[in-house]
Amino acid sequence: MMAGLLLARGGVETLVLEKHNDFLRDFRGDTVHPSTLEVIYELGLLDDFLRRPHQEVHQIRGRIGATEVTVADFSHTPTHCHFIAFMPQWEFLNFLAEHARRYRTFQLKMEADVTGLIEKNGCVTGIRANTPQGVLNVQAGLVIGADGRQSAIRAAAHLEVQDLGSPIDVLWMRLTRKPDDPPQSLGYFNFGRALVLLNRDDYWQCAFVIRKGELDEIRAKGMPRFHQDIARIAPFLADRVDEIRAWSQISLLTVRVDRLRQWWRPGLLCIGDAAHAMSPVGGVGINLAIQDAVAAANILAGPLKAGTLSIEHLQAVQRRRTFPTKVTQQIQVLIQEHVLKRVLGEDKPVAAPWLLRLFNTFPVLRRIPARAIGVGVRPEHVRTKSAD
Numbered sequence: 001m002m003a004g005l006l007l008a009r010g011g012v013e014t015l016v017l018e019k020h021n022d023f024l025r026d027f028r029g030d031t032v033h034p035s036t037l038e039v040i041y042e043l044g045l046l047d048d049f050l051r052r053p054h055q056e057v058h059q060i061r062g063r064i065g066a067t068e069v070t071v072a073d074f075s076h077t078p079t080h081c082h083f084i085a086f087m088p089q090w091e092f093l094n095f096l097a098e099h100a101r102r103y104r105t106f107q108l109k110m111e112a113d114v115t116g117l118i119e120k121n122g123c124v125t126g127i128r129a130n131t132p133q134g135v136l137n138v139q140a141g142l143v144i145g146a147d148g149r150q151s152a153i154r155a156a157a158h159l160e161v162q163d164l165g166s167p168i169d170v171l172w173m174r175l176t177r178k179p180d181d182p183p184q185s186l187g188y189f190n191f192g193r194a195l196v197l198l199n200r201d202d203y204w205q206c207a208f209v210i211r212k213g214e215l216d217e218i219r220a221k222g223m224p225r226f227h228q229d230i231a232r233i234a235p236f237l238a239d240r241v242d243e244i245r246a247w248s249q250i251s252l253l254t255v256r257v258d259r260l261r262q263w264w265r266p267g268l269l270c271i272g273d274a275a276h277a278m279s280p281v282g283g284v285g286i287n288l289a290i291q292d293a294v295a296a297a298n299i300l301a302g303p304l305k306a307g308t309l310s311i312e313h314l315q316a317v318q319r320r321r322t323f324p325t326k327v328t329q330q331i332q333v334l335i336q337e338h339v340l341k342r343v344l345g346e347d348k349p350v351a352a353p354w355l356l357r358l359f360n361t362f363p364v365l366r367r368i369p370a371r372a373i374g375v376g377v378r379p380e381h382v383r384t385k386s387a388d
Contacts, residue, residue, distance in 0.1 A: 001096040002039075002290050003144055003271065006297035008106035009043075011387030012304045015138060016100075017112040017129055019147075023090035030089050030198070030205075031283035034074060034374040036290045037081040042382040045099055046080065052095055054087040055185075055199050059366070060373070062187035064352040069359055073366035077374045084283075084374065086185070086198060103388065112136060117143065117156045117268070124157070124267030141304060143268045144296065146289070149256055151274035159270065160261045164333055167341045169215065170253040170280055171208040176240050177201070188233045192347045194340060195233055204237075206230075207280065211344050215252055223247075255279055257329055257336075263321075264314035271296055271317075276325045279332040281340075282373050288328060294380035295320045301384045324377040331372070 004016040032054075040046050060072040074082045087095075100106045111132055118126035118137060126139040145153025154161070177199065188195045194209035208230065210218065218226060223244070231238035244250065259276035263269060272289030279285075296317050303309040343350060359365050 001093055001100065003146060003293035003296055004106060004108070005043075005096055005100035005103075006293060006382070006384055007301055007304065008100055008103040009386050009388075010297060010301035010305065010384040011105060012301055013105050015107045015109060015140070016097075017114060017127070017138075018108065018110045019113045021111045023093040025090065030086050030092070031286060032085040032087055032092060033284065033287040033376075034077045034079040034081050034084070035376055035379045036287045037085060038079045038379070039290060039294055039382060041080045043099075045095075048099075049085075049087075049095060052087060052091055053201075054085045054091075055201065056083040056085055057185055057199075058083045059184070060084075060187075060369070061184060062189065064189045064356065065350045067352040067357065069352055069356045070363070070366055071356065071359055072370040072373055073363065074370045074374050076367050077370055079375065086200070088200070089286075105387070109136075114147065114152050117153070119267075122266065124265055127153075141267075141307070141309060142300065145268065145270040145274040146272050146293070147274055149258075149273040149277035151270065153268070154260065154270050154274050157265055157268055157270075159263070159265070161258050162261055164257040164259070164329060166255040166257050166279060166333075167212050167336055168255050168279075168344070169210050169212055170255060171210060171215070171218075172251040172253060173206045173208070173244055173249055174200070174203045175206055175237060175243055177204045178240075181236060189343055190233045190350055191229075192344055193229055193233050194343060195230065197234070209340060209344065211341075212255070219247060253280065257333060259325060259329065263318040264311065266311055266314075269296065269300075269314050269317060271321075275318075275321075276329065278329065279336060281332040281335050282328075284328060284373065284376065287376065288325065291324065291376070291378075291380045292317075292321050294382060298380070298383040305387075320378075327377045 001016060004014045008014040037046065040049050058074055059070050061068060061070050074084065097108055112129040114127050114129045116128045117124050118128060124143050126137060127143055129136045145151050147153055185198045196207040198205040227241040230241050256277040257279050260270060263275045271292035273285060278288055299316050300309065300313055303313050
């Protein structure tokens with residue numbers, strides 16, 4: 001959606017296809033980091049964004065065993081917004097679509113399920129999609145695959161995927177949030193379990209981290225045991241864990257960390273999770289995807305409008321975004337393997353490592369992870385000019 005907005009803003013005829021008839025799906029990522037908020041500011045849309053329903057998190061905190069640690073403080077990030085905005089993804093997508101529709105060069109078609117690519121002489125020249133009105137064939141100077149980790153586009157293009165592996169999965173669910181609950185989102189790590197709570201105002205969106213493939217084992221132990229595991233690490237939730245009555249109330253996120261060796265073919269470019277599936281560690285997936293979209297628009301808008309697009313331009317997008325992707329994924333893999341994998345499954349109390357306790361003693365250290373999480377490696381800025 002961001003790529004569509006930026007390209008249309010630059011005068012490129014753009015069509016965005018969405019599989020469903022709306023954006024209303026729960027348990028999608030909703031962390032909008034300072035780097036993305038900076039892009040929204042550069043587009044002149046920040047005031048409108050901040051009027052939409054959202055929560056602002058100025059610090060990232062975690063409770064490891066009995067110790068609460070403030071890991072990141074965004075008050076010094078080199079951006080206009082010094083916080084992470086938690087906005088439901090459907091709200092964010094509707095916000096982007098609303099502003100994109102202001103450009104005559106933008107179209108959004110809902111209920112268009114892409115089923116394949118149209119090719120000619122080894123070059124991608126369009127897509128084929130199923131719609132309620134029948135099969136839709138779209139001819140295009142460039143197809144951008146931005147359809148996530150289960151990308152139909154990258155599968156149809158037979159692009160080679162490099163799997164970096166992941167030892168974790170995540171169970172998503174919701175529990176009521178009460179007025180006397182902790183005000184901020186928080187992560188809990190203890191007794192071989194990890195739970196992250198995201199403040200959605202009247203409820204908590206809960207991410208219960210498990211070992212890869214552990215869900216069947218958890219189900220076999222029964223729902224009461226699952227309730228106990230939650231209440232054990234976050235005792236204030238004990239009075240409401242029975243709101244989860246059936247496994248159907250829990251959504252499994254099968255975590256993948258991978259990336260394409262080559263993000264493009266003639267006439268085709270993949271960005272976001274379609275090019276590099278990210279771990280939920282740090283909540284940076286949306287923001288890496290937005291950065292890809294900005295870089296792609298900066299590099300491609302001119303050639304697309306002039307009709308001079310070549311594979312060199314597609315290669316330039318991958319070159320621009322490969323380094324930030326690799327660095328971020330490497331950090332995620334290290335945390336997964338050396339922190340989460342060690343914590344999960346060891347049913348005993350844990351203590352906060354001395355290194356993390358230093359963040360409480362020397363608050364200035366909190367600026368380092370804040371910069372890494374909130375701004376990231378090589379942040380992108382809007383370079384395209386509005387054609388209107």
